[in-house]
Each structure stands twice: as C-alpha cells, then as structure tokens.
Amino acid sequence: MEILKGIPVSPGVYIGEAFLMENEDVRIPEIAIPVDKIPEEIKRFEDAAHAVDLEIEAIRQQTEDQLGSSLGAILSVQTQLLKDESLRKQIIDKIKNEKYSAEHAVSTTLKAIAKRLAGYGGEMFVQRGSDLHDLQKRLLKVLLGGRKEDLSTLTNPVAVIARDLGPSQTASFDRNVVKAFAIDIGGKTSHTAILARAFEMPAVVGLETISSDINGGETIIIDGNRGIVVIRPDERTLARYRKRQQELKTQEQALIQEKDLPAVTLDGREIRVMANIEFPEEIQGALDHGAGGIGLFRTEFMYLTNGIEPNEQTHFQAYQKCLLRLNGRPLVIRTQDLGADKILPTHTTHEQNPYLGLRSIRVSMKFPETFRVQVRAILRASALGKVKMMVPMITAVEELRWVKRIVEETKHDLKHEGQSFDEKIEIGIMVEVPSAALQAHVLAKECDFFSIGTNDLTQYTLAVDRGNELVANLYNGANPAVMMLIKMTVEAAIAAKISVSMCGEMAGDPIFTPALIGFGMTEFSISPPSIPGIKKVVRGLAYEECKTISIEVMRMTETDEVTNYLRDKIPKEALNGGDYNGN
Numbered sequence: 001m002e003i004l005k006g007i008p009v010s011p012g013v014y015i016g017e018a019f020l021m022e023n024e025d026v027r028i029p030e031i032a033i034p035v036d037k038i039p040e041e042i043k044r045f046e047d048a049a050h051a052v053d054l055e056i057e058a059i060r061q062q063t064e065d066q067l068g069s070s071l072g073a074i075l076s077v078q079t080q081l082l083k084d085e086s087l088r089k090q091i092i093d094k095i096k097n098e099k100y101s102a103e104h105a106v107s108t109t110l111k112a113i114a115k116r117l118a119g120y121g122g123e124m125f126v127q128r129g130s131d132l133h134d135l136q137k138r139l140l141k142v143l144l145g146g147r148k149e150d151l152s153t154l155t156n157p158v159a160v161i162a163r164d165l166g167p168s169q170t171a172s173f174d175r176n177v178v179k180a181f182a183i184d185i186g187g188k189t190s191h192t193a194i195l196a197r198a199f200e201m202p203a204v205v206g207l208e209t210i211s212s213d214i215n216g217g218e219t220i221i222i223d224g225n226r227g228i229v230v231i232r233p234d235e236r237t238l239a240r241y242r243k244r245q246q247e248l249k250t251q252e253q254a255l256i257q258e259k260d261l262p263a264v265t266l267d268g269r270e271i272r273v274m275a276n277i278e279f280p281e282e283i284q285g286a287l288d289h290g291a292g293g294i295g296l297f298r299t300e301f302m303y304l305t306n307g308i309e310p311n312e313q314t315h316f317q318a319y320q321k322c323l324l325r326l327n328g329r330p331l332v333i334r335t336q337d338l339g340a341d342k343i344l345p346t347h348t349t350h351e352q353n354p355y356l357g358l359r360s361i362r363v364s365m366k367f368p369e370t371f372r373v374q375v376r377a378i379l380r381a382s383a384l385g386k387v388k389m390m391v392p393m394i395t396a397v398e399e400l401r402w403v404k405r406i407v408e409e410t411k412h413d414l415k416h417e418g419q420s421f422d423e424k425i426e427i428g429i430m431v432e433v434p435s436a437a438l439q440a441h442v443l444a445k446e447c448d449f450f451s452i453g454t455n456d457l458t459q460y461t462l463a464v465d466r467g468n469e470l471v472a473n474l475y476n477g478a479n480p481a482v483m484m485l486i487k488m489t490v491e492a493a494i495a496a497k498i499s500v501s502m503c504g505e506m507a508g509d510p511i512f513t514p515a516l517i518g519f520g521m522t523e524f525s526i527s528p529p530s531i532p533g534i535k536k537v538v539r540g541l542a543y544e545e546c547k548t549i550s551i552e553v554m555r556m557t558e559t560d561e562v563t564n565y566l567r568d569k570i571p572k573e574a575l576n577g578g579d580y581n582g583n
C-alpha cells in the first residue's frame, strides 16, 4: 500500500481500477497467470528482451554512424541494463513466484527500480531512471504487440492516471467509463479541475509521481475531498473508505432534498445561485441541483471537443437547446475564451507565455469574422429566451467598445435580413484581470453587468499560474490583494447600478460566502454540485453580520489570517466532508 498527497480538486471518493494513460494508452492488466503457463510467460519475456536488444543495437549503430560514437554510447546504457542478470532475475522471479504476466512483471520491476533511483537525487540517477522508463516502453510494445487497449475500448469503470490531462481530453471522456482521475501536475482552478467538478468525478492533481508509482489495472482509492490517493490499499483501508463513500453519499442526498429552498439570508436578503456549464447537456443536472439559471456557459468547449470552430447554426442550436431546457430562466453566454490551456488543434503558433498571450477576447479581436459568427447566433437566440452576452478577459474599455460596435453592426445586419432578436440584450464583462478591477468604475458605465472571474483574477493578481502545482500553495483568493479587487469591483457595480455576480470557483467555496455577501454581492454562478451546499450556507447567514465580516476581512493583511477567520464563520458541515476548498 502506498499513500500520496496532492491537491484536492473535485470532491468524492473513488475506489476501483486505475487506467494508466501512458505508453500510448496501453493498459497492462494485473492478471495472475496459471502455474502451467509460467514457462511460456518466461519465454515471452526472454524473446521480448532479445527483440528489444536487437532494436536498440540497430538504433545505436545508426546513431553512431550519423552522430559519432559518444552519442551512440548513450543507447549502450539501455543494452547493458537489458543484459543485467540481476534485473532479468527480478523480472523472472516475479513471473515465477507472484504469477505475474510478463508485461506486469516488466512494468512493476522497472518502475520500482526507477523510483528508487529517483529517490537518491542527482542528475545521473534521474538519467538512469529515464533509461529504465524508455526500456520499459520498448519491452511492453513488443510484449503487447497489437493488443493495445485504449480508453475508447473500455466498458468497465476506471480512474484515469496520467502525467497531465488537457481540458479537451477531459471533456471528451466517456463518463460511463471514466469515474475519477489523478495526475502528476495541475492546480485547483485549472480548466481540467473545473471539468472534474462539473462531471462530479473525484479528482486529485499535483501528485508529482502518481503516473510512475502505479501500474495499470491496480486498485486505487482517490479521495477528492482530502487530496489523498491510496495505491494498492489494504483491506482495512478499503473498508474505511467504503464507509466514507457511503457517508458522503448520505450527506449529498440530504443536501439535494433542500435544493429548491430559496437562498435567502436570515434577515431576508435574496441571493441568486446559478450554474456554470460547459455543454448544453449539463443543464438538466444544473436544474436538478437547484440552479436558478445559467450564469456562465463556457462556449469554447464546443470548439474544443470537435476540434473545429462551430458555424452559426451549430452555435444557435446549442443555445436553443439550452433555452428550451431552461424554460424562461436566464442564460449567460460567454463568448469564446480560447487560448492558454484551451487551444484548437488548428492553432499551431507556439507562445512563450500563453496565459499572457493570444487568449480570449484577444483571439476574437484578431479573428473578428469568427467572433461575428458567434455574436449573430447569440443575438438570434436572444429572441427565444432570456439571453445575456458576456465577454471574457476584458483588460481595457477599448475592448468593450469594440465588442459593442460589433454587436451593433450585427444587429443592423440581422434587422436587414428580417431576423428577430432582443434589441435590449444585456452585454456584460468578466472582471478577471486586475486592470479591469482597477478600472471597474469606468467599465461599469459602459456595460450591463459584471461577473467576477476569480480563477483568473487570482492568477493575474498574484502572478501565480492557476494550473501549476509547484506554486499552488501561493494561489489563494483569500489574499488581501484579491479581496480588495473584488470589493472594488462590487462597489463600482453598485455605484453604477449594474448587477454583479461571481462565476470563479471562489463563489462555490463556502468559506467565502459571508464576505462576498457582505461586500454586496447578490448573485453567484458555480459548478452544479456545489449549488445545494452554498444555498444552505446562505440560509444560515445574516446579511448584517456578513457586512461586519467583510469589514473585518479588509482590515487583515495576511492570507492565512483571512482564511482562518473565514473558516470560523461558517458551520463545519458546510465544508463538504472535510478539507475540500476549491477557491
């Protein structure tokens, strides 16, 4: 049994099989071989080792001819490893004594040695570790031959284990099969983490070594509340987690019972709780969790899952589908927020700092014709229900003015064509960059609503990559600078009499609810599973007390001081089973 600690990003407990996404998605089944097959299995290993030896020798020879003997010698290390008697014995012993298949024996042995070497530290050991990894890949390729098993062929539930997962990869998982994931890298508010919460998949990121610690097919526990992963759990641990799984389910069911109770504070202030979605298909789930409407539709996922830009009709049909299901409830459509970690396969330009590069509204301004297609579809959909249009990553008022000009021109075209739309469609912006928060008083005069995107606002204010586990400890919305920008934004909106919501992950973290309400916020948009819990927290708060809390918070100078103070202000059961804190 091995226990790893990472960053909890999506609550819930998964217990079951691990699917290791490496070696071109090869899965190595952990199947015990019958005793009479042992000699055959040893021979399979010996033959594979021989084949790999020949393969490496051919590459070594070719490298030496082209690049000289010293570079060719690099590959000799792998040949030596392959010929090492003690290494071969360890693999063969696993087949003989543990009745492992050749694949499983190779994978577990080489991984264990690589891990031990990595533990010694130092460049040489790291290098030997990567030689072993490469050797493992070659041997498995020969052993498995054409028997490659990838995710699309699976029918039984698994947890995906990988070094990294991109948002488009995660979005295209078959959710009947992928029930959880655990990865080496990542942060709390990366889009992959956000998708995990939306899909209700327990997930832990930033585990650093999980992809090399586990073998495909092994049993794993993923505790998405506490950020703990247990590999090869013993019976006692399994029993404890089964109990925990049951407790969490009971808690969730109790909360769901109250989902339709309004979110009104003890002294009568009403808070609207809306849902964030990535696909129209999520709307039913959002309503089932008690959403008052959709406060953020991340439309860029329509581009990512198909790998191409949707045309006007595809956009329109998606919005129409949403509105039909919403039955009069509002739908806030965010214009595409591509770039950074959400990249179309057609975008091949390499950027040094993609989060500071061609992202979001900047992509729209660079390719205005594509933007116009989406604006046309949004306007046409506005004839069918309560549609608002929201623009991401505004950094300056010129960008907002550009958007409004495009909208006006599009309205003109549609009118000319006899198409109907809502003349008074509200246009709002996301405040997710410090410059927008600092200019909120200017921006508020030129748009109809604000939605504060704390995932990016925290990242850009603190200069901490939201998806980087190495600096995840520095990423915290409770930082007084972030709190200050939120407060300024809310105040600017109130002064200009426009509405202000929050759609970043902070809005779904109950520790922030009192302070945000105290600042004057009356609307949150959060991932559907968090809705019943946040509504319950709101029902337990008094607005007058929230105001005092928000004033206290603004006096504080350190992040931990803010966090500890806010933690004390909400009932413990609202923390959703423990340490989960998704800000």
Ligand code: PEP
Pocket (backbone or CB within 6 Å): 194, 296, 298, 337, 432, 452, 453, 454, 455, 456, 457, 503, 504, 505
């Ligand atoms: C945000 O930045 O807070 C936000 C809601 O947008 P996204 O997470 O899609 O970047």
Ligand code: MG
Pocket (backbone or CB within 6 Å): 392, 432, 453, 455, 456
């Ligand atoms: Mg954002």
